[in-house]
Amino acid sequence: MIKRSDFPKNFVFGTATAAYQIEGAANEDGKGPSIWDIFSHTPGKIMTGENGDVACDHYHRFKEDVQLMKEIGLDAYRFSISWPRVMPDGKNINQKGVDFYNRLVDELLEHDITPFITLYHWDLPYALYEKGGWLNSDIAMYFRAYATFMFNELGDRVKHWITLNEPWCSSFLGYFTGEHAPGHKNLQEAIVAAHNLLRSHGHAVQSFREEVKDGTIGLTNVVMKVEPGDSRPESFLAASLVDKFVNAWFHDPVVFGKYPEEAVKVYQERGLQVMENDMDIISTPIDFFGVNYYTRTLVVFDTTNPLGFSYVQGDLPKTEMGWEIYPQGLFDMLVTLKERYRLPLYITENGMAGPDKIENGKVKDTYRIEYLEKHFEKALEAINAGVNLKGYFIWSLMDNFEWAYGYSKRFGIIYVDYNTQKRILKDSAYWLKDFLIS
Numbered sequence: 001m002i003k004r005s006d007f008p009k010n011f012v013f014g015t016a017t018a019a020y021q022i023e024g025a026a027n028e029d030g031k032g033p034s035i036w037d038i039f040s041h042t043p044g045k046i047m048t049g050e051n052g053d054v055a056c057d058h059y060h061r062f063k064e065d066v067q068l069m070k071e072i073g074l075d076a077y078r079f080s081i082s083w084p085r086v087m088p089d090g091k092n093i094n095q096k097g098v099d100f101y102n103r104l105v106d107e108l109l110e111h112d113i114t115p116f117i118t119l120y121h122w123d124l125p126y127a128l129y130e131k132g133g134w135l136n137s138d139i140a141m142y143f144r145a146y147a148t149f150m151f152n153e154l155g156d157r158v159k160h161w162i163t164l165n166e167p168w169c170s171s172f173l174g175y176f177t178g179e180h181a182p183g184h185k186n187l188q189e190a191i192v193a194a195h196n197l198l199r200s201h202g203h204a205v206q207s208f209r210e211e212v213k214d215g216t217i218g219l220t221n222v223v224m225k226v227e228p229g230d231s232r233p234e235s236f237l238a239a240s241l242v243d244k245f246v247n248a249w250f251h252d253p254v255v256f257g258k259y260p261e262e263a264v265k266v267y268q269e270r271g272l273q274v275m276e277n278d279m280d281i282i283s284t285p286i287d288f289f290g291v292n293y294y295t296r297t298l299v300v301f302d303t304t305n306p307l308g309f310s311y312v313q314g315d316l317p318k319t320e321m322g323w324e325i326y327p328q329g330l331f332d333m334l335v336t337l338k339e340r341y342r343l344p345l346y347i348t349e350n351g352m353a354g355p356d357k358i359e360n361g362k363v364k365d366t367y368r369i370e371y372l373e374k375h376f377e378k379a380l381e382a383i384n385a386g387v388n389l390k391g392y393f394i395w396s397l398m399d400n401f402e403w404a405y406g407y408s409k410r411f412g413i414i415y416v417d418y419n420t421q422k423r424i425l426k427d428s429a430y431w432l433k434d435f436l437i438s
């Protein structure tokens, strides 16, 4: 049985959340609307018709939530700043919003919990969307100004920062498939948005180097283990190409200052415009990559699809999201990232949605304990294989607004009764508490 003491002494275990998914107070104390406030109120966008207006009411209950983190024994807590809460129009300061994050950081530090901040976890100020959002190259300057303000405001106490969470999702789910805010369905826009997201990342890193001399900063990507869904050589080729578009596209430019060759030609024909200095800015050196790992992606050669491939379902046991449970993929991707980029890594998200039910005041999420144990084991295996893995953040601290799925998917180690806002530690939280002292 794996123990906490098997991990390096300074390895951090934490949980992760995001502002729009837990805070609520969507229109309170001067907060401006985000693209997710508008998207979630647009009929037909959220499977359950729900929105993040109240969510977990974390804005008002953060002290209770920090107390629960302490009770579990977490070393660290990864959360995001709501850009429109601190800058309602994307530019001018809302002091009440800033005050909330000062209070949250101070509460964490008072409980010996290390804060890790994500500057952007998808909730773009709607006012900036109206100016073109991620399609407007000026967005990088707005993001740099926001980042600089937050570094100056919290950088004396917060030493670990992530610029963006999953730019692949922000760009391709937000602008190509339309599943996420702002709900566009335009491949060219997705490509442009992805490039502007990475430019914004680079500008924030440049500012960080000037503002927070003793801190570390990185980028968090969703990392998918892409595998062929059948044994045809063409499917192996398809998997390799998809890997370039979903993984390498958001890692290579940040480290090497250039997009993957196999993909750039495809995107240049579909609107990618790289201006002079863009790649130098994007590849401003970072201190780590954040790795959000959930499952693998299976692709097969498919001439009936214009892209030449199709996604297929695997036959491994699945979570409530329909994602295969595939811990080996975590090990494989950690080693791949280490060998290709030679950077320290944090698992900034890993976890599962489960069929969590309250029975006699308890949630027997044995499946989640098993899931976490297996992924912890693979993380330790990666460390023993030479990966400089520095921490592991479980997604998520508590059940929350699961984007287009509303509140129907429960990822938390803490159960949230949304009718009463009561928090109930699931068996996985008690398991984690014991693990953290093992």
Ligand SMILES: N#[N+]C[C@@H]1[C@@H](O)[C@H](O)[C@@H](O)[C@@H]2O[C@H]12
Residues within 6 Å of the ligand: 018, 021, 165, 166, 292, 349, 395, 402, 403, 411
């Ligand atoms: N879906 N899902 C769960 C989880 C989502 O809730 C996070 O906000 C994202 O960063 C990432 O997609 C992973």
